[in-house]
Amino acid sequence: MVTLHYSPGACSLGLHILLREVDADFELERVLLAQGENLTPEYRRINPAGRVPAIQEADFFLTESQAIYAHLSAKSNHDVFLAHNLRERARAFEMTAWLSSTVHIAYAQLWRPERFVSADSDHSPIVRYGEQLISDHYAQIEQRLTPTQYIAGDEYSFADTYLFVFYRWGGRIGLNMKKEFPKWTLWSERLLERPAVQEAMYVEGITLFGLVERLQFDRREPA
Numbered sequence: 001m002v003t004l005h006y007s008p009g010a011c012s013l014g015l016h017i018l019l020r021e022v023d024a025d026f027e028l029e030r031v032l033l034a035q036g037e038n039l040t041p042e043y044r045r046i047n048p049a050g051r052v053p054a055i056q057e058a059d060f061f062l063t064e065s066q067a068i069y070a071h072l073s074a075k076s077n078h079d080v081f082l083a084h085n086l087r088e089r090a091r092a093f094e095m096t097a098w099l100s101s102t103v104h105i106a107y108a109q110l111w112r113p114e115r116f117v118s119a120d121s122d123h124s125p126i127v128r129y130g131e132q133l134i135s136d137h138y139a140q141i142e143q144r145l146t147p148t149q150y151i152a153g154d155e156y157s158f159a160d161t162y163l164f165v166f167y168r169w170g171g172r173i174g175l176n177m178k179k180e181f182p183k184w185t186l187w188s189e190r191l192l193e194r195p196a197v198q199e200a201m202y203v204e205g206i207t208l209f210g211l212v213e214r215l216q217f218d219r220r221e222p223a
């Protein structure tokens with residue numbers, strides 16, 4: 001049994017979708033970032049950095065999306081991990097690494113500028129540059145996708161579950177995803193047809209670009 005510590009709509013959504021795709025034996029533990037539940041002493045025992053995602057398997061705790069994707073893929077031969085196509089599998093890891101090390105950080109510039117400069121300095125250049133970086137990164141994603149492919153190639157993979165988080169965040173910061181990123185939008189429409197994606201969104205209380213009315217508990221953006 002795996003426990004996934006998540007916050008609605010946060011980067012943990014990718015792993016939540018993935019656990020459903022592979023029909024894993026898992027449970028969810030909600031950690032509301034907006035309410036600082038990630039900063040409590042109890043949660044810091046799970047992840048000293050105070051971030052989601054984190055997973056727990058009996059007495060084993062693991063943090064960092066990259067490490068969790070690698071761990072889950074080492075334990076399963078489900079098609080979504082692409083063990084039958086090592087080049088596409090490598091591409092999928094290339095994408096998850098880039099998303100977490102680079103694209104996620106651009107969002108942190110936007111939503112958590114206080115991580116980059118002292119509290120009393122001007123945050124606006126950090127935020128503006130974060131916006132610029134997101135546009136550049138999103139243009140690369142759009143260029144990389146074809147209207148029929150997934151992000152690592154011909155097959156749907158764990159990298160697509162993670163990429164979905166960033167498609168959604170684009171809408172949350174007011175980008176016109178449909179107009180500016182048509183291929184990525186076609187990809188998102190295919191993902192939205194998947195029961196695992198629908199179920200994860202329903203359970204987290206999120207819509208494609210918003211939060212479900214009755215669950216507007218987490219107003220702070222996640223990065």
Ligand SMILES: N[C@@H](CCC(=O)N[C@@H](CS)C(=O)NCC(=O)O)C(=O)O
Nearest residue numbers: 010011051052053064065100222223
């Ligand atoms: N490098 C980590 C980053 C995790 C991360 O920053 N998660 C965000 C949510 S998307 C978070 O927990 N933020 C909490 C905060 O900023 O207080 C990973 O890839 O898993």
